[in-house]
Amino acid sequence: MNVFEKVFGTHSERELKMIRPIVAKIESMRPEMLAKSDEELRDQTRIFKERLAEGATLDDILPEAFATVREAARRSLNMEHFPRTAGRRYRSPSGPYR
Numbered sequence: 001m002n003v004f005e006k007v008f009g010t011h012s013e014r015e016l017k018m019i020r021p022i023v024a025k026i027e028s029m030r031p032e033m034l035a036k037s038d039e040e041l042r043d044q045t046r047i048f049k050e051r052l053a054e055g056a057t058l059d060d061i062l063p064e065a066f067a068t069v070r071e072a073a074r075r076s077l078n079m080e081h082f083p084r085t086a087g088r089r090y091r092s093p094s095g096p097y098r
Contacts, residue, residue: 033071
């Protein structure tokens with residue numbers, strides 16, 4: 001590790017530092033998404049398209065869009081996207097994976 005990395009962190013560490021607040025926002029939306037009906041989740045696509053047409057950026061809708069996709073995948077595939085915690089191993093029905 002060079003001096004620059006000691007002071008500013010590695011590229012990966014800097015990227016994670018930028019991403020963590022987005023992940024926290026997505027996680028905070030979980031109860032709201034769980035409460036939505038299937039029809040309300042489907043309607044999110046229309047809402048996102050309207051917001052983009054009104055000038056919102058992809059970065060503006062990213063947390064809510066990811067939370068929506070995450071909940072849709074949980075319902076339809078019985079799988080849930082999750083944040084990865086360093087050093088933790090997760091277990092799926094088919095066995096452990098990293």
